[in-house]
Amino acid sequence: MKAFRLFTGHQTQPKVLHTDLREALPAALKEKKHLYYKDMPAPIVDELWRRFKESLRPLASAGKLGAVHFQFAPWIINNRDGQAHVQECVERMGEQLVAVEFRNKTWLDEVHRAQTLEFERDLGVAHVIVDSPTETSNSVDRVWDITSTRLALVRLHGRNQGTWNIKGDAASDRFNYDYSAEELAALVPSIKHLAARADRVQVVFNNNNEDQGQRNAQMLIQLLSEEGAL
Secondary structure: EOOOOOOOOEEEEEHOOOHHHHOOOOHHHHOOEEEEEEOOOOOHHHHHHHHHHHHHHHHHHHHOOOOOEEEOOOOOOHHHHHHHHHHHHHHHHHOOOEEEEEEOOOOOOOHHHHHHHHHHHHHEEEEEEEEOOOOOOOOOOOOOOOOOOEEEEEEEOOOOOOOOOOOOOOOHHHOOOOOOOHHHHHHHHHHHHHHHHHHHHHHEEEEOOOOOHHHHHHHHHHHHHHHOOO
């Protein structure tokens, strides 16, 4: 389950809040086009977290909630404030397993990579391995490592450099990419290595133009089966 966008630092339209919370906003925030976590009054923040966790309870009670995925905004950078915010989100989730995906290079570049992985291990979260274009400011290096033996998560967004940051209403425009058999085959050894270290490996295709994700997933399943990895 993906975390509410306000929690991960993304701009959030007031209209997505429940009516009572929207009406409880200070006048200055009611007039804003977008809300940000750092500007929200503490009582409203607390209530948003309570309601979010309450909404997860049916899945958790049924044993179907593996992890809650926090994809932090590109402007959540690797500094004291950024680390504090990540830590707060993990603490808010209590015993629930959290998966962390970063979108700012300062977390996983060569200089900070080891420190970030250790930070994730200390928090007990699952590191998200991101496959995406690599030449943009809001993309990160693929770091094939685990920070929790409970889960390894691989998220494949496609490698379409030209559409990664285009503006539009449809996510399928941004993530329009069809992985080739060769590209997927190149991922198999790394996925197998993760499987040898983590109790569970999940590979999620986020390329979603028409049936790209479904076809690519089917192809990856076949490749993994041929390697005896399933």
